[in-house]
Amino acid sequence: MKTIKFLTLVTLFMGLTSCSSDDSTPVLGVTSKTISNLHAPQSGGQGQGPISGxxxxxxxxxGKTTTSDTDWDIAFRGTSIIVNGGASLGTTDEPNRTGQAAAYIANGTMASITDVDSSLFVQDSNTGYAITTGNGNGWYTYAGPPTHLITPIPGKILVFKTRDGKYAKVEILSYYENAPANPDITIHATPYYTFNYVYQPNTNVTTF
Known part of the structure; x- marks a missing residue:
């Protein structure tokens, strides 16, 4: 009788352990990285013909660039940033959108933007990109002549939903190679993005 009771308890314990193991999902750590000198050249523009490239x-x-047709979240060309979600604007050489990525711009700092506001997400479309382009419209200002400087707007944090429904936030630091403190277009090459990003790898988690 004692043997039967012992075997019953062992069986129950094994069953509970098995259920606990199956139901638990490992929690992944949030990733924080700085990407330096991401090169995003374009052809044309500024009176040099249609933009392409x-x-x-x-x-x-x-945390790397990719040539994959599908496994990308955002992409850069000149001052334009697109997402792998929605539809093409129709410019030359745009990649097809195959994911569910979207974006919005939050006002604050990387430290202060701790939650995702899902109601603000917008995807690329045939009328415009989710991250708006143009002087003062999105992430940068353009100084015009004589300096022609492209400068990230302080306090603008780009919040992204990735192609597979996770989340990231980005702070663009520089548009110039090696992120000089005082860029000069006659010395420093463009476009070379330097940016900080934080990536939340856990499904359905909307905090950073």
């Missing part, structure tokens, strides 16, 4: 695609999970 391949976008430089970036994957938040790997």
């Amino acid at each position: 391949s976008f430089t695609k970036f994957n938040f999970a790997t």
Whole structure:
């Protein structure tokens, strides 16, 4: 009788352990990185004909650029930043959107933007990008002649939903190679993005 009771308890314990193991999902740590000198050239523009050239695609999970047609979250060309979600604006050499990525611009700092506001997300479309382009419209200002400087707007944090429904936030630091403190277009090459980003790798978690 004691043996039967012992075996019953062992069986129950094993069953509970198995259920606990199956139901638990490992919590992944939030990733924080700085990306330096991401090169995103374009052809044309500024009176030199239509803008063209391949976008430089970036994957938040790997923290690297990619040439994949599908495994990218955001992509850069000149001052334009697109997401892997929605539809093409129709410019030359735009990649197809195959994911569910979206974006919005939050006012604050990387430290102060701690939650995602899902109601603000917008995808690229045939009428415009989710991250608006143009002087003072999105992430940068353009000084015009004589300096022609592209300068990130302080306090603008780009919040992204990734192609597979996770989240990231980005602070663009510089548009110039090696992120000089005082850029000069006659000395410092463009476009070379330097930016901080934080990536939340856990599904359905909307905090950073």
